[in-house]
Amino acid sequence: MKNSDLPERTCAVCRSKKTKDQLFRIVEKNGEFIYDREQKIQSRGSYVCRTHECVKRLLKHRKYKMDISELTKMVDDLKKNSKDYMGILNAMKSSQFLTFGINMVFEDIEKVHFLIIAEDISEKNDKKIISKAKEQGIKYIHYGNKNQLGEVFGKAEINVIGVKNKKVARGLME
Ligand SMILES: [Zn+2]
Structure with a gap:
């Protein structure tokens, strides 16, 4: 499948447009954001680049309050994917x-x-x-x-x- 055929989403941190497979999905739950690893949670989602840079910036983002354990899961997945x-x-x-x-x-x-x-x-x-x-x-x-x-x-x-x-x-x- 070509990436150009897929719908794009905007990274909430750096505003660049990417396909979903290049982004993490996060959803709001009880006033805090959680990591939606499978991209399946039925709730309005936001997207963040699958990069250390954007995940790190997300940690300090005022709008997207996230528990450190959720961010850790994202970093773990980044590490896993860093090897091709x-x-x-x-x-x-x-x-x-x-x-x-x-x-x-x-x-x-x-x-x-x-x-x-x-x-x-x-x-x-x-x-x-x-x-x-x-x-x-x-x-x-x-x-x-x-x-x-x-x-x-x-x-x-x-x-x-x-x-x-x-x-x-x-x-x-x-
Ligand atoms: Zn980004």
Whole structure:
């Protein structure tokens, strides 16, 4: 999807116009603003750039009173996204370094150094993968959704990606 096809919103802090995926949504609740991570809360929302700069300025903004815990969540999400996992995965997809899907990842588990688990994975599968990862001492993150992970390999949905190359794994972890 091209960004130019998406409707734009204005950042409440710096007033620049961006598409929703480049912005955090915040909504007012009982006189204070909260972070609407999923952009789904049924309430009038305001938008703020997904940048450290605008989030920092939001902290001092008089109009948008926000609890520090809400701002922390936004900063955490920024950190998570600061690494371009999708870019790295896309660059690696045709190599032998990646394996995907629960069955294949489990089959190759001895060679796996790092796991990327979809954020919208079912609780049951999440538990299954995490307990396997712990058992094997493999680090993991939750990143993207099943569709996004699937897209990398031209599949509809993927629950988990395993990284079989130590160097690549380290690059993703750091
Ligand atoms: Zn901004």
